Amino acid sequence: MNTQEKKLLPYITGFFICTLIISNILATKMIAIGPFVFDGGTLLFPFSYIVSDILSEVYGFKQTWKITLFGFLILIFVNMNIFLISVLPPEHTWTLQNEFNAILLQIPRITVGSMCGYLVGNYSNALFLSVVKVKLAGKFLFIRTIGSTLVGELLDSLLFVFIAFFGLYDLSVLLLMAFSNYAFKTVIEIIFTPLTYKVIAWVKHKEQLDTYDYQESYNPFLL
Numbered sequence: 001m002n003t004q005e006k007k008l009l010p011y012i013t014g015f016f017i018c019t020l021i022i023s024n025i026l027a028t029k030m031i032a033i034g035p036f037v038f039d040g041g042t043l044l045f046p047f048s049y050i051v052s053d054i055l056s057e058v059y060g061f062k063q064t065w066k067i068t069l070f071g072f073l074i075l076i077f078v079n080m081n082i083f084l085i086s087v088l089p090p091e092h093t094w095t096l097q098n099e100f101n102a103i104l105l106q107i108p109r110i111t112v113g114s115m116c117g118y119l120v121g122n123y124s125n126a127l128f129l130s131v132v133k134v135k136l137a138g139k140f141l142f143i144r145t146i147g148s149t150l151v152g153e154l155l156d157s158l159l160f161v162f163i164a165f166f167g168l169y170d171l172s173v174l175l176l177m178a179f180s181n182y183a184f185k186t187v188i189e190i191i192f193t194p195l196t197y198k199v200i201a202w203v204k205h206k207e208q209l210d211t212y213d214y215q216e217s218y219n220p221f222l223l
Contacts, residue, residue, distance in 0.1 A: 008203055009059065012051060013067050019048040020071050021078055024114050027164070028106045036180040037173060039164075041114070046188035049152065050196055052125050053145045058203050060211035061130040065220065068122045072115055079111045113164030121156025123220055125149065130213040138212065141200070142193055149189040157181040 027041030055064040082104050090097045128148035136143065161178040169177070189196075204210050 006059070006207060006209070008206055009063075012055060012203070013070070016048055016051045016055070016067060017071050017074050019044055019051065020075060020114075020118070023048070024075065024078070024111055025104075027110045027114065028103050035176075036184070037177050038180040038184060039110075039177070041110075042181050042184055046153075046185045046192075049122075049125060049149055049185065049189060050145075050192055052122055052152075053129060053148065053196055054200055054203060056126045056129040056148075057133070057141070057144070057200050058207060058209055058211060061126050061213045061216055061218065063211075064126045065123065068119065068126070072119060075111055075115055075118075110164045113160040113162070116163055117156035117158075117160035120159060121152040124155055125152030127218055128152070130216060130218075134212055134214060138210070141197060145193055145196055146186075146190060149186055153182055153185045153189075157185065 023041035023045040025041075026044060027039040029040040031038055031040055031042075052064060052068070055067060086101055086105055125148040128151050129144045132144050132147065157178045161174055161181060165174060165177065
């Protein structure tokens with residue numbers, strides 16, 4: 001099937017990239033709800049995993065990995081622009097330079113942590129979905145979506161929290177933050193499983209596509 005027939009792919013890709021950018025900006029604020037502590041991006045980031053599930057299930061591992069790498073490059077581009085604007089001299093009546101730096105210059109370290117967790121987590125997520133789909137002959141979608149999240153989000157949460165916030169918070173807070181991130185994202189995936197089912201079925205119907213990655217190479221360096 002050629003690229004022109006994948007009518008929904010540009011929209012799904014756009015939403016995927018949008019969630020990545022916004023979640024990195026929102027991650028500059030720490031949130032405490034009851035005993036749980038997590039960054040603001042946690043509220044949005046699970047949706048990127050749901051979209052990743054849709055991409056993997058409909059379009060296959062290779063297409064999903066290409067989009068994941070594209071998202072990685074977009075995050076670098078966003079971060080470079082934030083840094084450039086921060087070092088340019090402000091107009092003399094604009095008095096928010098310190099506030100700008102205090103909030104947005106957190107993003108480079110957060111972005112590094114996010115990108116490392118994002119690449120490893122999304123690779124694991126897509127790999128799990130791809131392999132298990134073939135093994136189970138396309139049955140038991142909930143095993144693939146929830147199982148891939150349990151693996152991908154664990155790696156993502158640990159890498160992100162320790163790279164982005166190590167040295168800024170006590171180890172106990174980091175562990176609580178990692179657990180809170182992991183638990184919240186996993187619960188979101190489970191809650192949204194019925195919706196994920198419906199969206200995947202709808203996209204498959206619209207695209208007339210259901211990819212099985214038989215004899216796929218999972219080398220991340222081979223596109």
